[in-house]
Structures are given as C-alpha cells and as structure tokens.
Amino acid sequence: MGRISFFLKEAFGSLRRNYFMTIAALVTVFLSMVVLGGVLVFVYTTSALLSEVEQKVEITVYLKTDPDPSQEQIDALQAEIQSWKEVKSSTFVSKEEALNRLKEDFKENPEILEGLTGNPLPASFEVSLVDPKTVDTVAARFNGNASVDEVRYGKEIADKLFTFTSQARNFLLGFIVLLGIVAVLLISNTIRLSIFARKREVEIMKLVGATNWFIRWPFIIEGVTVGLFGAVVAVVVVLVLNSVLIGRIRDSLTFMTVPLDAVPYVSVTLILLAVGVVIGAAGSGIGLRRFLKI
Amino acid sequence: MIKFEDVTKIYPPSTVGLERVTLHIEKGEFVFLVGPSGSGKSTFIRLLIKELEPDRGRVSVGGRDLATLRRWKIPYLRRNIGCVFQDFKLLPNKTALENVMYALLVTGNANHDSKKKALEILSLVGLAHKEDSFPNQMSGGEQQRVSIARAFVNHPPLLIADEPTGNLDPETSMGIMQLLYRINKTGTTVLMATHDREMVDRMRRRVIALEEGKVVRDQKRGGYGED
Ligand SMILES: Nc1ncnc2c1ncn2[C@@H]1O[C@H](COP(=O)(O)OP(=O)(O)O)[C@@H](O)[C@H]1O
Numbered sequence: 001m002g003r004i005s006f007f008l009k010e011a012f013g014s015l016r017r018n019y020f021m022t023i024a025a026l027v028t029v030f031l032s033m034v035v036l037g038g039v040l041v042f043v044y045t046t047s048a049l050l051s052e053v054e055q056k057v058e059i060t061v062y063l064k065t066d067p068d069p070s071q072e073q074i075d076a077l078q079a080e081i082q083s084w085k086e087v088k089s090s091t092f093v094s095k096e097e098a099l100n101r102l103k104e105d106f107k108e109n110p111e112i113l114e115g116l117t118g119n120p121l122p123a124s125f126e127v128s129l130v131d132p133k134t135v136d137t138v139a140a141r142f143n144g145n146a147s148v149d150e151v152r153y154g155k156e157i158a159d160k161l162f163t164f165t166s167q168a169r170n171f172l173l174g175f176i177v178l179l180g181i182v183a184v185l186l187i188s189n190t191i192r193l194s195i196f197a198r199k200r201e202v203e204i205m206k207l208v209g210a211t212n213w214f215i216r217w218p219f220i221i222e223g224v225t226v227g228l229f230g231a232v233v234a235v236v237v238v239l240v241l242n243s244v245l246i247g248r249i250r251d252s253l254t255f256m257t258v259p260l261d262a263v264p265y266v267s268v269t270l271i272l273l274a275v276g277v278v279i280g281a282a283g284s285g286i287g288l289r290r291f292l293k294i
Numbered sequence: 295m296i297k298f299e300d301v302t303k304i305y306p307p308s309t310v311g312l313e314r315v316t317l318h319i320e321k322g323e324f325v326f327l328v329g330p331s332g333s334g335k336s337t338f339i340r341l342l343i344k345e346l347e348p349d350r351g352r353v354s355v356g357g358r359d360l361a362t363l364r365r366w367k368i369p370y371l372r373r374n375i376g377c378v379f380q381d382f383k384l385l386p387n388k389t390a391l392e393n394v395m396y397a398l399l400v401t402g403n404a405n406h407d408s409k410k411k412a413l414e415i416l417s418l419v420g421l422a423h424k425e426d427s428f429p430n431q432m433s434g435g436e437q438q439r440v441s442i443a444r445a446f447v448n449h450p451p452l453l454i455a456d457e458p459t460g461n462l463d464p465e466t467s468m469g470i471m472q473l474l475y476r477i478n479k480t481g482t483t484v485l486m487a488t489h490d491r492e493m494v495d496r497m498r499r500r501v502i503a504l505e506e507g508k509v510v511r512d513q514k515r516g517g518y519g520e521d
C-alpha cells in the first residue's frame with residue numbers, strides 16, 4: 001500500500017468514525033465562510049456603489065457673459081481642458097442649451113420665466129475626471145482664466161464623500177481581518193477538540209516510532225477536506241442568497257441605479273475556497289502541535 | 295546494548311524517579327527489572343526511549359548517547375526498540391493485522407511483502423485466525439500478543455516490556471513469557487519490568503532490583519526476592 005493511499009484511507013476513515021466532530025467542524029467552517037462571504041459581497045457592492053457616487057463629482061466651469069467669450073476663446077479652452085490627463089471628458093453647454101435646460105426644468109410653471117429677456121445664462125463646460133480626488137487641482141487651473149467667470153464643484157460635498165468612502169473601506173477591511181482571525185481560532189479549537197479525543201492514539205503512534213509528519217498528514221487531509229466542503233456549501237449559499245437579494249433590491253429601488261452586479265462571483269468563490277482549505281489545514285496543524293511533543 | 299551511567303531523574307518538584315543508577319546490559323541478554331510499584335521501573339524504560347530526559351548522568355542505547363540524539367531522530371530510535379506495555383497500547387480502530395502493519399508502515403519501507411510479513415508474525419504469536427479482529431474483540435492475552443507481534447515485526451535489536459503480564463492471569467502470563475523467551479532466542483535483547491515473583495523465580499535470568507529509584511541488587515541468575 002502506497003503512503004498516499006494509506007494517508008487518505010486513514011483520513012477518511014477517521015472522518016467517518018468521528019462523524020460528530022466532523023459535522024461540528026464542517027458547521028463551524030460553513031458558518032465562518034458564510035459570514036466572510038456575506039461581508040465580501042457587501043464590500044464589493046458598497047465599494048462599487050461608492051465609486052459610482054464618487055464618479056458623479058463633476059466640475060462646472062461658467063464662462064463670462066458680458067461680453068460672452070468668442071468662439072475662438074471657447075475652442076481654445078476646450079482644447080486645453082481636453083489636453084489635461086486628469087480629465088475623462090468635458091462637455092460644452094452653450095447659452096442656448098442652458099436656457100433650454102432651464103425651460104425644461106420649469107415646464108410645469110413657465111410663468112416664472114416670462115420676465116426673461118434675451119439669454120442672461122452663461123455658457124459652461126461640464127468636466128468629469130478620471131480620478132475624482134484631483135478635483136481641487138483641476139479646478140484651481142481655471143483661476144485667472146480670461147474667459148472663466150466661476151468654477152463650481154461642490155468642494156465640501158466632495159471632501160466629505162472622500163473621507164467617508166475611505167473610512168468605510170478601512171472599516172470593512174479591518175472587519176474582514178478580524179473575522180478571519182475569529183474563524184481560524186474557532187476552527188482550530190474545534191479541530192483541537194477532535195484531536196484531543198485521539199490524544200492516546202497519537203501517543204501510541206509516537207511510541208511505535210512514527211515521525212511527526214507521518215502522524216500529521218492524515219490530520220491535515222482531514223482538515224483540508226472539512227475546510228473545502230464547508231466552503232463549497234458556503235459558496236453556494238452566499239451566491240444564491242446574493243442573487244435572491246439582488247432581485248428584491250432591484251424591485252424596491254427604482255429611483256437609483258445600484259450597481260448590483262458588482263460582485264465578482266469567481267473571485268468570491270476562489271477566496272472562500274482558498275480560505276476554507278487554508279483554515280482547515282492550519283487548524284489541524286495548530287491543533288495537533290501540543291500532542292506531538294512526546 | 296544499554297548503558298546507564300549515574301543516571302538521576304527527578305519529577306518536578308521533587309519526586310525521585312531514579313537515583314544514581316549505573317548499569318550495563320549486554321547484547322542478547324534477558325533481563326528482569328523488578329521492584330515494588332513506584333520503585334522506578336517505568337521511569338527506567340521511558341528514559342530508554344527518550345520519552346524522558348535524565349536530570350543527571352548518561353543513557354546510551356546501542357552505543358548511541360541519547361542526550362546527543364536530535365528530537366527529529368527519536369522516531370528512528372524507537373523503531374529499533376520494540377515496546378510492550380501493560381495496557382497493550384493498540385490502536386483501537388485498527389484490526390490486529392493493521393496494528394502490526396502500522397509498525398511496518400511508519401518505517402517508510404512498506405511494500406507488497408508487508409502484509410505477508412505481518413501475517414507471519416501474527417501466526418508466530420498464535421493469532422493468525424484473529425487478523426481481522428479489533429482490540430475490543432480480543433482477550434487481554436490476545437491483545438498483548440498482538441502488541442508483541444507489533445513490537446517484533448521490525449526485528450528490533452532490543453525489546454522492552456513494561457509489566458506486560460500485569461493485567462493477565464498466571465496461565466496467559468506464562469504464554470507471554472514463553473513468547474518473549476523465544477524472541478530473546480533470536481538474538482534480541484529483552485528487558486522486562488515486572489513484579490511477577492513466580493515468573494522471575496522460575497526463569498533464573500539476570501535480575502536487577504530497584505527500590506525508591508536505586509538499584510539495590512543486580513544478580514546474574516537471580517530470583518525475585520532472594521538476597
Ligand atoms: N509523570 C510523573 N510525574 C510525577 N511523578 C511521577 C511521574 N511518573 C512517575 N512518578 C513517580 O516516580 C516514581 C517512580 O515511578 P515509576 O517509574 O512509574 O515506578 P514503577 O514503574 O516501578 O511503578 C514514583 O514515585 C512515581 O510516583
């Protein structure tokens with residue numbers, strides 16, 4: 001009988017024999033991975049949501065009106081703006097278009113606009129950025145420009161949003177790390193219990209002259225098996241719950257475009273499986289350590 | 295084969311396990327280690343397989359000073375020392391045959407002959423028909439014979455037995471003794487701790503007597519209690 005088949009036979013034999021412990025460890029892995037998966041899904045969704053909101057940070061550059069800048073000046077400014085690498089896109093809004101927009105906004109009560117003579121509205125550029133955090137720098141460049149009257153970009157809102165999103169990301173990251181540690185402790189404790197029940201067996205193996213690795217392999221195979229199976233079931237549950245919830249949220253949130261497909265299923269699956277396997281193996285290794293010192 | 299030089303073992307905080315023990319056991323000898331309960335017999339044996347470290351003095355086995363033996367090499371030492379215990383120490387979830395084979399598998403040179411070899415040893419101890427029985431399906435005497443088969447399957451140069459007949463009735467004990475005697479005849483050094491007076495008296499072999507951790511008698515062809 002080859003070594004590997006012996007180890008596999010040992011591992012699966014003892015998983016079957018100690019089925020109560022096997023189930024306890026499976027449930028522990030499963031629950032930890034469901035929570036971890038839930039947090040991952042939440043993190044992916046919220047960070048997609050947050051970056052969508054961040055993308056909405058836009059600079060509006062109002063041009064002078066009295067007199068209006070010439071077409072050459074406008075073209076020159078447009079070319080300059082588009083040459084900046086921070087800028088994703090810029091749209092020119094002419095005086096006429098501005099007026100049309102205003103009329104559109106007030107079409108319910110057009111009497112408000114009745115007093116308007118001519119077109120007092122300024123033309124403007126709407127500039128969106130590659131990285132919204134560069135908003136200050138870009139806005140400052142318009143200072144002193146002959147054709148520019150005013151630059152608006154909701155500075156305070158942008159700042160608040162950025163601090164909030166970066167804090168939210170740090171918090172969630174910390175939460176994931178904490179959760180990982182708790183899961184490892186929980187699982188290595190469950191496995192240690194199962195190993196404790198087999199302390200005598202391990203002692204006998206050592207007295208017969210088994211090396212530590214000879215004793216360890218079957219335990220590690222057990223841990224990996226439990227970790228993998230627990231994680232597989234958790235992946236299924238997390239992904240099914242996620243798609244059910246997406247449907248629900250979509251039905252109830254019609255006023256907002258939530259990027260609900262932000263969760264990269266493949267990475268979530270791989271992360272959960274990898275963490276499950278590592279935790280199972282590490283749990284066995286750590287749990288066994290005390291008993292090998294004979 | 296075995297050398298103890300001025301060996302002292304104190305269990306913390308201050309229980310004497312062995313005290314200043316010096317003795318030699320030659321290759322091929324059959325030696326009884328006798329003494330009342332708590333006299334240090336098991337301590338002696340646990341020092342031999344480096345389950346314990348002496349506080350003072352030197353223990354060597356087969357010319358090898360155990361103090362210089364690295365931790366990771368201990369399993370290789372133990373494969374050269376067959377061990378038999380009062381409580382048999384069989385793996386409860388393995389059959390008689392699997393228990394014997396385990397000792398072959400741990401050495402890493404198991405092959406298709408292993409099963410044949412294990413079966414041969416089992417029939418040597420008279421248990422060929424019990425190969426598929428689990429420990430809890432066998433009598434104490436049978437379990438002890440399985441454990442002797444396991445200890446001997448690698449043909450170790452040294453076999454030690456810590457009160458192997460302690461849990462067995464006199465008749466069964468006699469069978470176990472016979473087995474150890476035969477093993478000794480193959481050239482294997484046998485060290486047996488016991489307080490079975492009748493057995494020791496009958497065998498007329500070397501007797502080392504311990505009391506409170508000290509060697510109080512070492513006789514070439516002794517009996518249990520004579521001076
Ligand atoms: N693990 C231990 N911790 C503390 N004291 C021990 C331990 N093992 C044995 N002893 C003590 O050491 C002495 C010798 O014990 P032992 O070698 O087991 O004797 P024997 O095998 O002859 O009955 C006894 O006093 C016993 O109580």
Ligand SMILES: [Mg+2]
Binds near residue numbers: 335336337456
């Ligand atoms: Mg004892």
